[in-house]
Amino acid sequence: MSLPTEGGSDEHDDERSLVEDFGVHIGRTMGWPPMAGRAAGVLMLSETPLTLTQLQQALNASKGSVSETTRTLITSGTVERFKEAGSRQFVYRWRDDAWIGCLQHQLDQTTRLLAMAENNYDRGETFSPTQQERLKQMRDYYRFIVRRLDDLLTEYTAQWQQDRTDRAEARG
Template sequence: MSQAAEGVNPDAHDALVEEFGMHVGRAMGWPPMAGRAAGLLMLSEKPMTLAELQDTLDASKGSVSEMTRLLMDNGTVERSKEAGQRHFVYRWRDDAWVGCLQHIVASTTQLRELAEHAQVLGAGMTAVQQQRLSDMQEYYHFMVGRLETLLSEYTAARESHRTQP
């Protein structure tokens, strides 16, 4: 399976890709293949084609396509087509952690909007139901605010760190 860079222990590389499959997949609620693809792309120093990902992960085209789409949707991987090339390539975004946090903010914002809409629709429901809908709205308002602040702080810290000598 190894796509380790020259001079890198291929066993350590492969073990880390497998660790990503197990831990990232579980933590994110993803299939292990998505975690393995994330680990592989994060450790790859060059973009990889779908065929290279398939071969390295020993997975079907459909599975790899689905996993790369998941990783793109979650803000960590990008797809591009280099000039003069026939195939798309996938690579770990330089700002993957910003992209990941942006995805979390966007997802949580969608849930806040649902909570606001649910509270309007639930206006005629019982006091218990209305309280639960109100709690949901309060929670998502809180979370979106905190996540937006966290994204802003992380982005600023990242930029500051990159501009320091």
């Protein structure tokens, strides 16, 4: 994926448009800086892994900015960093199961919030009834969300695996 900055085909215009949409919408929704959203778009569209330098060029960004961005995407579960066989350089690629990774990250983060909510609820015995009720509501909310996210992750993972199997069988 080259994402040319001038001229180019309709396909490249579509790619640039998607990358910018990711920067604005996916980035904002995930709580990422726009650069991370744009990098996610570039990596999602790239059919091959990209080096940090290639990603810098595609994003027209500094090495430091792209390095920080890739760490964000790896942490979020959507991108992986590895060395290709015979290479000394790391490359980055969109994970085949990126949306599973994204959902797993959301579950992990929410589970941390649940632990905090439970800890604060347990420590709140000396608080007023109103404060105790609010802590209970927070704890109950995060319990509910963690259960639902866990169910969604299980369901989506099963669907993703079935879809992958179906595509492999269709290819022969």
